[in-house]
Amino acid sequence: MVIGFAVIAWFTARIRAARLRPIGGDRPHSLPGYHGWYVALWLAIPALLFLTVWSLVLPGLVEQSVLLDPAAQALPESQIERSAILGEARALADGSLGAAFNEEAEALIPAYQEASNFYGVIGIIATLLLAFACGAYAFLRVRPDFRARNRVERVVMWVLLIASLIAILTTIGIVASLLFETIRFFERISIIEFIFGTHWNPQSTTFSDDPGSFGAIPLFWGTILIGAIIAMIVAIPLGLMSAVYLTQYAPARIRSIMKPVLEILAGVPTVVYGYFAALTVAPAIRDFAVNFVGISSASSESALAAGVVMGVMIIPFVSSMADDSLAAVPGAMRDGSLAMGATNSETIKRVLIPAALPGIVGGVLLAVSRAIGETMIVVMAAGLAANLTANPFESVTTVTVQIVQLLTGDQEFDSSKTLAAFALGLVLFIVTLLLNIIALGVVKRFREAYE
Incomplete structure (x- = not known):
């Protein structure tokens, strides 16, 4: 939905920018396409970022709501058993598991479904409100003298920078994981024996x-x-x-x-x-x-x-x-x-x-x-x-x-x-x-x- 509204915002802002009259006879600073991208990015990026964060905190909120349900009072005190039952109940509620192995998990299915639906609706409403608010803010800034091109190019530059950093950080992560485990290995086995030894078993x-x-x-x-x-x-x-x-x-x-x-x-x-x-x-x-x-x-x-x-x-x-x-x-x-x-x-x-x-x-x-x-x-x-x-x-x-x-x-x-x-x-x-x-x-x- 957010991507669809962003596409609509792009066309709307582009049409609005094309119909604007320049102030004092000067040419507009940015082409209509840049205004369209500016409004679409403002609508999509904050909403998608919020949606990402909400998807990360949603399981915790749902679990806390389920634990407050009266049916959760029968859960065992052991954290391992409790986590296993809650995971089974979650799988039963979303349909990824067909049958229950624990009666406690089957009793928690209605609580999981109710909490998931409740927080899911809250997340959708909050995402759409944020998208409309940010889109309206950007749409009101569409004027002949507004420097939309500079703002859009700055966003593109940051996207390219993040893409480059992902590649670099991935390489650093690979090297760091190899080094950490290799150091642990050489604490047990001599590096001389490893490099110059002739028997591998x-x-x-x-x-x-x-x-x-x-x-x-x-x-x-x-x-x-x-x-x-x-x-x-x-x-x-x-x-x-x-x-x-x-x-x-x-x-x-x-x-x-x-x-x-x-x-x-x-x-x-x-x-x-x-x-x-x-x-x-x-x-x-x-x-x-x-x-x-x-x-x-x-x-x-x-x-x-x-x-x-x-x-x-x-x-x-x-x-x-x-x-x-x-x-x-x-x-x-x-x-x-x-x-x-x-x-x-x-x-x-x-x-x-x-x-x-x-x-x-x-x-x-x-x-x-x-x-x-x-x-x-x-x-x-x-x-x-x-x-x-x-x-x-x-x-x-x-x-x-x-x-x-x-x-x-x-x-x-x-x-x-x-x-x-x-x-x-x-x-x-x-x-x-x-x-x-x-x-x-x-x-x-x-x-x-x-x-």
């Missing part, structure tokens, strides 16, 4: 803390092996070569078809890649290891299977960045190389790629940060075993997979096993942040060179 610490079970080196190595080595061996050559072909060799018609098809890979859900890795790629790699490499104990869960599919997934990241970087190289450099007698391939190898190298490197670093944060493909294709091995045909795990495993299931949140997930998350956050900073710095230098 937190499952053995369910009933007692064993500092020797939190060595995260196998997790770090598994993350690097899958996300930064195998995936990059697949993604960098294919992505770079596809970008070179699309920018230097492909006709315009083929480029207009192939580039969107290539970028479709970025929109495929990771669980689909996981199914593809587990059902198609992993068995093929296992058969290859058994028949051609001679590894009789090869498993269908391997770092190679996860890394190959992950590399295919991040090809669009490398290709798109390399494509933009090659296209941004000044045409005079390419033309000058060809004019000097160099072939097209020599120009690409010795002129275009070196000139676009900062942007290409930035794309690669962004792709690495995307790869090391991947979870689903590793869970379905690489397994959960924390092995410290260089054999790509063996099962390994990554930091993200262990975070998911540690935070799921029925276990105490205050245990070292659970707190270890926050320590791993902080390490992953720092590594990803550093990679993004380096990548953005490289891209910034690239843009300054060729703007």
